[in-house]
Amino acid sequence: MLGQMQDWKLTVDKVLEHAHFNHGNREIVTRSVEGPIVRSTYSDMYYRARKCSNALLADGVQKGDRVATLAWNTARHIETWYGTMCIGAVLHTLNPRLFPEQIAWIINHAEDTHVFYDITFQPIVEAIKDKVPSVKHWIVLTDQAHKPQTAMNIRTYEEYIAPHSTDVVWGDFPEDTACGLCYTSGTTGDPKGVLYSHRSNILHTMIGLQKDAIGIGAADTTLPVVPMFHANAWGLAFSGPATGSKLVLPGAKMDGESIYELLDGEKVTFTAAVPTVWLMLLQYLESTGKKLPHLNRVVIGGSAVPERILRAFEENYEVEVVHAWGMTEMSPLGSLGSMTANVLGQDHDTIMKYKLKQGRAPFGVEMKITDDDGKE
Known part of the structure; x- marks a missing residue:
């Protein structure tokens, strides 16, 4: 016999929807990469993330496709997270502190189709653009006034999402669908991709x-x-x-x-x-x-x-x-x-x-301590 209560998929679209419906006017403050402080709300983020979803779908992004970001903590960056994850694609965060050749290796291993990036990382993008054949779309997280001068075929984020509707289906997939991807270099050999659901x-x-x-x-x-x-x-x-x-x-x-x-x-x-x-x-x-x-x-x-x-x-x-x-x-x-x-x-x-110690595990984390012989 199965229970009937809380039959509710654990998908991240629920998070931003909750913020929109219950805390829509709550403020989001960003020190923009361009310089000024920019203020928005959770409802603004909700609608803009939905436009981002439709822009990705218009590019042919399907469930399971990897979409990368090379970006600082900003509202636009979070919008790309939800815009990607909520349609069942996989958001792949790239670490700009790695060497360009390492970033290129990681992009190739993940087979990213898109890279959203901040204007500060244009030099990295220029250095890797010819080494990442899977990337078909480069979107710089800015507006037309701050678009970098480059020979590359790039679009600004604002022009990327502007023509698209906010009407999109989110969360139409199982809760164990892949959601995020982060490569860790804290390992032997090449970086390993950690895939979150x-x-x-x-x-x-x-x-x-x-x-x-x-x-x-x-x-x-x-x-x-x-x-x-x-x-x-x-x-x-x-x-x-x-x-x-x-x-x-x-x-x-x-x-x-x-x-x-x-x-x-x-x-x-x-x-x-x-x-x-x-x-x-x-x-x-x-x-x-x-x-x-x-x-x-x-x-x-x-x-x-x-x-x-x-x-x-x-x-x-x-x-x-x-x-x-x-x-x-x-x-x-x-x-x-x-x-x-x-x-x-x-x-x-x-x-x-x-x-000064690292503390104890919260509920939801299980740990055990073993000696050199593997005994608890």
Whole structure:
């Protein structure tokens, strides 16, 4: 006998649809790659992503086809995510920090048909364009006024989606349909592609929404500093819309001053990034004497957080630091250093020692520890 309740496919179109219908006016703020701050809403993103879907369908994109992005954290980038994933194609994030020949190898291995890219990456695109025969469409994530000068046959994102309708079918496929693709170089030999399903992305989103994990809500303002090409921005491109959190997207500027301007000006309450970003922010704060009156919580991962950074944010700026660990293969959250009641009952220095650890697995992640002989 099968149950009859919640017979609902776990597909990512549900995320943006929820944001549109329940948090449509909630703001999305982008420091655009072109320079100015741009403001939009979840409803704007919903309709523009649907236009992107129709543009891809007009190009002949079918379920399972790979569509790549080479881009910073911006609203346009997130639109391409949903525009691609929601029609059953696979969104493939490319890491611009790799060498061009590595990027070309990855594109060829994935057999990407489209590449959406930011104007800052035009030199990379020029370097690889003749080495990636599967790519038939190059779309630069900008408008006509900022279109790069090139001999290539490129289209701007705005002209790409402009003629298309918002009337499109989303989610007409099983929940185990491939959804996202991210190659990891943390392996022997050539990079390996990690293929996420719609189901895995939704389950990871639900994991992240636990209070002891990412734990953001509708009243939060979230700044995903961690790039979308770094293990799905740790799921924040899904958990933001899923909760209706205001999203603040930093674009290409990751220096301490630029990050502080967004933290302070947009009253960010939650953010996430690797330790090098927090070191730059800390250096800026210490050199200027500025404070962080709005920021409540940061998640730091990617590498071990130094004790000096941890203590500085906790003790000098009254910001809770959560140390996290994960892997691209885990979508990526694996463990987070949210404190248990028992630990919080200890003295301050003991708590700091626990915070330097990577924490414990949230519900939805299973772990076991074995010795050198494979015994638990």
